[in-house]
Amino acid sequence: MTKGITVKKAENFSEWYTQICGETGAQLVDLRYDVQGFLVHRPWSMQAFKKIYEFFEEEVEKDGHEPMLFPTIIPEEHLLKEKEHAGFTPDVYWVETAGTKKMDKRWALRPTGETQIYPIYHYWIRSYKDLPFKGYQSRITTFRNEMTTRPFLRGREFMFFETHNVYETHEQAKEQIKKDLEIMQKVIRDKLKIPFLFLQRPKWDVFKGANETFTSDSILPDGKRIQVSSTHDLGTNFSKAFDIKFTGRDSKEHYAYQTCFGPGIWRIFGTLIAIHGDDQGLMLPFCVAPLQIVIVPILFSKDEKQNNAILKECEKLLNELKDYKVSLDLSDRSAGFKFNEWEMKGVPIRIELGPRDLEKKQATVSLRTSKEKLNIKLTDLKKKISELAELNDKKLEDTANKYFKGNIKDASTLSEIKKIIETHKGFVRTPFCSVAMEGKTCADKLKAETGGVDVCGYLFEKQEKPTGNCPVCKKKATIVVYVAKSV
Amino acid sequence: MTKGITVKKAENFSEWYTQICGETGAQLVDLRYDVQGFLVHRPWSMQAFKKIYEFFEEEVEKDGHEPMLFPTIIPEEHLLKEKEHAGFTPDVYWVETAGTKKMDKRWALRPTGETQIYPIYHYWIRSYKDLPFKGYQSRITTFRNEMTTRPFLRGREFMFFETHNVYETHEQAKEQIKKDLEIMQKVIRDKLKIPFLFLQRPKWDVFKGANETFTSDSILPDGKRIQVSSTHDLGTNFSKAFDIKFTGRDSKEHYAYQTCFGPGIWRIFGTLIAIHGDDQGLMLPFCVAPLQIVIVPILFSKDEKQNNAILKECEKLLNELKDYKVSLDLSDRSAGFKFNEWEMKGVPIRIELGPRDLEKKQATVSLRTSKEKLNIKLTDLKKKISELAELNDKKLEDTANKYFKGNIKDASTLSEIKKIIETHKGFVRTPFCSVAMEGKTCADKLKAETGGVDVCGYLFEKQEKPTGNCPVCKKKATIVVYVAKSV
Numbered sequence: 001m002t003k004g005i006t007v008k009k010a011e012n013f014s015e016w017y018t019q020i021c022g023e024t025g026a027q028l029v030d031l032r033y034d035v036q037g038f039l040v041h042r043p044w045s046m047q048a049f050k051k052i053y054e055f056f057e058e059e060v061e062k063d064g065h066e067p068m069l070f071p072t073i074i075p076e077e078h079l080l081k082e083k084e085h086a087g088f089t090p091d092v093y094w095v096e097t098a099g100t101k102k103m104d105k106r107w108a109l110r111p112t113g114e115t116q117i118y119p120i121y122h123y124w125i126r127s128y129k130d131l132p133f134k135g136y137q138s139r140i141t142t143f144r145n146e147m148t149t150r151p152f153l154r155g156r157e158f159m160f161f162e163t164h165n166v167y168e169t170h171e172q173a174k175e176q177i178k179k180d181l182e183i184m185q186k187v188i189r190d191k192l193k194i195p196f197l198f199l200q201r202p203k204w205d206v207f208k209g210a211n212e213t214f215t216s217d218s219i220l221p222d223g224k225r226i227q228v229s230s231t232h233d234l235g236t237n238f239s240k241a242f243d244i245k246f247t248g249r250d251s252k253e254h255y256a257y258q259t260c261f262g263p264g265i266w267r268i269f270g271t272l273i274a275i276h277g278d279d280q281g282l283m284l285p286f287c288v289a290p291l292q293i294v295i296v297p298i299l300f301s302k303d304e305k306q307n308n309a310i311l312k313e314c315e316k317l318l319n320e321l322k323d324y325k326v327s328l329d330l331s332d333r334s335a336g337f338k339f340n341e342w343e344m345k346g347v348p349i350r351i352e353l354g355p356r357d358l359e360k361k362q363a364t365v366s367l368r369t370s371k372e373k374l375n376i377k378l379t380d381l382k383k384k385i386s387e388l389a390e391l392n393d394k395k396l397e398d399t400a401n402k403y404f405k406g407n408i409k410d411a412s413t414l415s416e417i418k419k420i421i422e423t424h425k426g427f428v429r430t431p432f433c434s435v436a437m438e439g440k441t442c443a444d445k446l447k448a449e450t451g452g453v454d455v456c457g458y459l460f461e462k463q464e465k466p467t468g469n470c471p472v473c474k475k476k477a478t479i480v481v482y483v484a485k486s487v
Numbered sequence: 488m489t490k491g492i493t494v495k496k497a498e499n500f501s502e503w504y505t506q507i508c509g510e511t512g513a514q515l516v517d518l519r520y521d522v523q524g525f526l527v528h529r530p531w532s533m534q535a536f537k538k539i540y541e542f543f544e545e546e547v548e549k550d551g552h553e554p555m556l557f558p559t560i561i562p563e564e565h566l567l568k569e570k571e572h573a574g575f576t577p578d579v580y581w582v583e584t585a586g587t588k589k590m591d592k593r594w595a596l597r598p599t600g601e602t603q604i605y606p607i608y609h610y611w612i613r614s615y616k617d618l619p620f621k622g623y624q625s626r627i628t629t630f631r632n633e634m635t636t637r638p639f640l641r642g643r644e645f646m647f648f649e650t651h652n653v654y655e656t657h658e659q660a661k662e663q664i665k666k667d668l669e670i671m672q673k674v675i676r677d678k679l680k681i682p683f684l685f686l687q688r689p690k691w692d693v694f695k696g697a698n699e700t701f702t703s704d705s706i707l708p709d710g711k712r713i714q715v716s717s718t719h720d721l722g723t724n725f726s727k728a729f730d731i732k733f734t735g736r737d738s739k740e741h742y743a744y745q746t747c748f749g750p751g752i753w754r755i756f757g758t759l760i761a762i763h764g765d766d767q768g769l770m771l772p773f774c775v776a777p778l779q780i781v782i783v784p785i786l787f788s789k790d791e792k793q794n795n796a797i798l799k800e801c802e803k804l805l806n807e808l809k810d811y812k813v814s815l816d817l818s819d820r821s822a823g824f825k826f827n828e829w830e831m832k833g834v835p836i837r838i839e840l841g842p843r844d845l846e847k848k849q850a851t852v853s854l855r856t857s858k859e860k861l862n863i864k865l866t867d868l869k870k871k872i873s874e875l876a877e878l879n880d881k882k883l884e885d886t887a888n889k890y891f892k893g894n895i896k897d898a899s900t901l902s903e904i905k906k907i908i909e910t911h912k913g914f915v916r917t918p919f920c921s922v923a924m925e926g927k928t929c930a931d932k933l934k935a936e937t938g939g940v941d942v943c944g945y946l947f948e949k950q951e952k953p954t955g956n957c958p959v960c961k962k963k964a965t966i967v968v969y970v971a972k973s974v
Contacts, residue, residue, distance in 0.1 A: 030607050030610065030611075032606075032607065032610055033557075033558060033603075033606075033607065034562055034565070034606070035558065035560065035562055035594070038558035038560060039558070040555070040556075040557055040558070040607050041555060041556035041557075042555060043553035043554055043555055043622065046553075046554035046555055046556055047553070047554060049556075050554060066530035066533070066534070067530055067533035067534060067537060068527070068528060068529060068530055068533055069527075069528035069533055069536075069646075070520075070527055070528075071520060071522065071525035071526070071527070071644050072559065072596070072628060072630075072644060073522065073525060073644070075521055075522055078521075090586050090587055091586055092586065093582045093584070093585055093586075094582065094583065094584040094585075095580045095581065095582050095583075095596065096581065096582075096583045096584060097580070097581040097583060097593075098580055098581075098632045099577050099578055099579065099580075099632040100577055106584075107522070109559070109582065116520075119519075119520075119521070120517050120519065120520065120527050123517065123519055124517075129818075135530065139626040141559060143559075145585045145586040157558050157559055157560070159556075331616075
């Protein structure tokens with residue numbers, strides 16, 4: 001089968017993305033399952049997902065979270081218990097028959113974990129000595145009856161990871177927001193090289209049932225904002241609905257404070273593909289690549305002795321590099337075909353070994369992120385790998401950061417915002433009247449007049465001082481917000 | 488809360504098992520989810536499950552399997568495609584409403600993976616060059632509408648791990664049976680210290696749609712046989728039903744041969760609890776323990792200076808042992824309470840450090856599997872850990888093996904079988920007329936006359952030569968079988 005992407009990412013991102021995920025691309029998913037929005041995850045994507053899950057598990061465990069696993073189904077009555085949160089109900093799938101028997105009470109396929117976990121936290125939390133309690137569920141999936149679906153960006157069943165924490169005080173809950181930000185920085189910024197803004201959402205756009213919502217937002221190559229994580233400050237809303245109380249240091253009963261955090265595993269992977277990939281295929285950070293190094297023997301001649309010598313050297317290399325994810329491609333395809341294949345799959349380091357290399361006791365090394373070929377002494381190769389991996393990753397990081405930073409623009413009037421959104425991509429930073437509920441009228445007007453630009457939120461890490469007026473109502477601005485079109 | 492198991496394992500295994508899993512035991516599950524057979528897995532069990540999954544993932548990957556992930560739901564028409572396999576249909580849960588809309592075609596929550604995976608293998612397998620293909624799904628759950636349920640032994644939703652392999656020839660498929668046996672040996676025998684027989688099932692008891700079924704069977708403390716894995720030789724039954732064909736080396740089209748393998752993750756954990764635990768609580772092999780070492784400071788006096796010196800030494804130890812899963816118990820509970828708690832949770836190594844220890848520059852070390860206390864020099868402790876871990880595990884292994892071997896008895900008449908099953912436990916080895924379909928009449932009769940003894944199968948690893956006659960029909964025996972009452 002001829003592999004390859006037939007469009008340019010810069011010209012038609014949407015089609016490029018579909019192709020890179022599919023059969024003639026990097027074979028990340030199979031869309032032929034016959035049910036819309038339910039994906040088959042192929043080995044190449046699953047190996048990357050395993051790493052991404054491991055990164056998050058490691059970080060949340062370091063922060064004192066313990067693993068748990070709750071059922072896939074939620075009884076309907078639990079789902080309806082928190083009034084605002086019950087807003088999820090119209091989007092869920094219902095199990096209504098068990099075997100051949102219609103059920104008395106129906107179950108939802110879980111749309112998110114709050115209403116399944118908190119009835120049990122009611123039993124687990126008794127005293128301040130039980131707090132803080134930090135639990136997480138990993139490698140699970142969740143379900144929403146979405147109308148439009150795209151691989152890794154929006155699905156009817158998608159990969160999930162969630163933490164659910166309980167504290168004595170609101171201060172402790174707020175401290176967790178910072179820790180969740182740090183986890184996102186460690187995993188998606190430092191390891192996966194995905195730049196993002198950590199924003200506090202305006203009041204009219206918080207999670208159903210939450211007091212405050214904080215998100216990590218990145219920018220896709222088509223300029224659309226994509227949310228890749230959310231942390232919710234639930235206050236005592238859910239602890240009141242689910243009766244999560246503890247005896248405090250004062251011997252009195254108190255409702256507990258809660259937060260929950262969900263890095264969007266699917267969306268993080270989708271964003272990784274989208275941001276780093278090029279017209280030849282995937283580009284992957286070394287730490288997440290299913291195959292980190294591929295060795296390709298170059299066998300031109302019919303000289304059996306020479307070919308055997310090359311193959312022997314390749315086998316030796318394979319053995320030397322076995323601490324990495326390394327493979328020796330001995331298939332009967334041409335070298336050119338192999339190069340294309342492994343470029344499409346995003347293998348960071350390719351090592352070629354041909355007759356001339358053998359003669360010079362060297363290998364020809366290519367990084368996926370660079371056109372340059374390097375000649376490296378065979379005896380030096382092993383100790384050079386970590387340096388080569390860093391070079392590969394540095395290039396990804398620089399390119400991603402340049403794109404990201406170049407697509408956050410300033411504007412102070414509605415017409416400036418419109419102009420930027422039409423000709424540029426990403427976020428526009430602008431003064432705004434208010435992120436409390438009273439600002440919603442301006443946000444709605446902004447959205448209507450710009451063909452769908454949302455007020456995403458304001459920086460959590462630093463308070464930016466606004467100058468001038470709200471571009472919509474012209475009142476004196478109280479805050480600096482980031483607006484963008486969303487996925 | 489007072490912790491403890493109020494019955495003896497030897498006297499009332501069933502109640503002992505319920506208690507050790509629950510709130511007053513090792514807190515492995517929470518049964519208060521309000522839906523029968525759907526469990527909440529608490530942190531202590533989830534940490535062990537993570538390790539068990541990792542062990543299997545590591546072994547199947549070494550054997551060339553690649554990870555995949557398929558949807559949780561299966562369209563009804565796929566489930567019905569293989570005639571015998573469609574026998575699962577009466578036991579599944581059906582999703583029939585999406586949001587507020589009744590669906591045209593209903594979906595089953597997956598009862599097992601064949602009918603979701605093989606329609607896609609149809610696309611993936613084209614040529615002998617694509618073979619063998621070995622895929623696996625891990626950390627998933629699966630669903631059956633069981634009437635009776637028990638934690639980790641039988642559930643309506645339970646943890647799942649499955650491999651699905653495709654080969655050119657039947658010989659290659661048969662080779663996989665041996666490899667699956669080796670994987671079970673490496674994980675459950677060598678790591679988890681669970682002894683088992685690897686049996687080929689009689690023809691009347693194979694998996695729906697399979698040619699042959701091979702299982703790993705262990706014995707619970709109540710003498711009941713428990714199946715903890717199965718490998719199925721599917722021949723070309725499913726490749727014909729799902730049209731999985733390849734162009735062979737002869738340029739002709741062939742149906743592919745298939746096997747699938749499922750270690751029962753839940754049942755393995757349940758068996759681990761049941762076999763190793765005692766009246767004080769869990770006992771765990773070192774490799775799977777959520778906490779491997781606990782350090783308990785013994786602070787008798789009000790001498791602050793001495794207490795601080797003890798605590799300082801404990802902190803130092805904690806830091807020295809940080810490559811292990813280690814914890815320093817600084818809670819304000821009594822030392823006795825702490826000892827009981829960590830014994831209940833099955834922590835393999837407990838290190839106490841009191842005034843006398845401090846004076847002698849030693850620690851008092853207890854293994855969970857032994858009553859003996861060891862005095863070990865503080866400077867020697869770190870290098871002694873692996874030896875202590877081995878001692879702990881050796882004791883588990885010896886006890887488990889002794890019980891297992893002591894509960895495989897020989898019999899050659901029906902009355903002998905009856906007598907053994909009444910007074911002893913486990914397997915009875917007996918000559919039998921046939922494991923082909925013609926033997927079923929005798930198996931049914933055996934079951935009826937013994938209050939439920941099954942013919943489990945015959946040894947896969949070695950052919951045992953029968954002497955004498957079938958205890959039921961008195962015809963000359965052709966095979967040696969193992970019979971037992973089952974969970």
